[in-house]
Amino acid sequence: MNAPKNALSIQISRRTANQPSPQAQEYVVIHWKRIFCALVLCCAVLALLGWVVWGWYAGTQESRGTVASAGISADDSVPPVAPSPGPVMEPASPSTAEVQPAGLLAGGETQPVPLDSVPPSPDEPVSAAPDIPAEASPPQEQAPEPRKAALAxxxxxxxxxxxxxxxxxxxxxxxxxxxxxxVEMNGNGLLRVYLFTETRDLQGQVVYHDWHREGRRVARIAIRPYxxxxxxxxxxxxxxxxLGHWRVEVVSVEGAQLAWGDFDVVQAQSQVME
Incomplete structure (x- = not known):
């Protein structure tokens, strides 16, 4: 009876070993609470770190501004030093006064003294030179301006x-x-004189330039404005x-006088002297 039991047990064991083992299934479980807590903690750490950095930067800027303002107002904060009064020189008696050269400074240096500040010596008489008025220069005679020649x-x-x-x-x-x-005659003995005119509304008409010498017409020139x-x-x-008196007249065909001009032709002064 014992043998068969043992044999059965071994057989069961072999069957169990030969049976395929079931495959394990994997499951992914996301713990949202843990992730949220980790994010909040990271944000808090970053905020704390940023606040520390900002506080350090603000403190640095404030210290720089304080130093700069202190440097600008340093002169104002120090009260001006009043100049120390110089030594009061009391007049010494002639017997005890010690004569020192004027302008002698400490260390043997000399300082120039203006002449006006040196008082005159009592032994030397002070004489004031009388003011001598400067002689008034006689008025200069202005040369007469050359007379302009009269125009024609x-x-x-x-x-x-x-x-x-x-x-x-x-x-x-x-x-x-x-x-x-x-008009003086030139050395060549020949002059040329022009009569210039500017006409208006005389298109198609005829006007004359009449040249007179000593009251007699010696030339007539027709002008035809176009x-x-x-x-x-x-x-x-x-x-x-x-030589003599000349007159130029501008006249119309009907003889109406429109303009005139006159002048004199004389011999040159150099020729008169000769």
Missing amino acids: EARILSPHLSRVQLTSALEEKEPVDQLPAR SDHMRASSSKYIDRHM
Whole structure:
């Protein structure tokens, strides 16, 4: 009876060993409470660390500002030192006074003393030089200004002329100067005189420049304006045999006088002296 029991036991044991073992299943369990507590703790640590760093930085800046302000106001905080009064010099009697050279400083250095501050010696008489008034310079006579030569007269008698001028030359159809009332004959014995005019609203009409010497007409020049506003000039050669009073008139075809100008041609002073 015992043998079969043992055999059965062994057989059961073998069957159990031969049976496949069941596979273990794994489960992942997330503990949210622990994770939340860990996050809160980390945040608290970071906040504490940030507060410590900020407190240290603010303290450093404050200390720098205090040092800077102290450096700026250092001069104001120190009261100004009043200058110490110099030694009071009491007048010494002639018998006990010790004569020292003026301007002698400590250490043998000398200081220059202004002459005005040195009192005169009692043994030397002080004499004041009388003030001698400066001689008034005689008024200088101003040289008389050279008299300007009178200019030749020219008058406008009509609104159809805006400018009339006697001149010695033209440049770009404009007079270069104004002829003097007395024109001296040059060394060549020949002059040329211009009458410059500026006309208005005379287009298509004819006007004349009449040149008179000593009341007699010696030349007539016709001017035919081709525009309502234009410049027109005439000229006359005058030689040494044509001295005297000259008059130039601007007249219309009907004989109406529009303008005039006159001048005198005289012999040069150098020729008169000869």
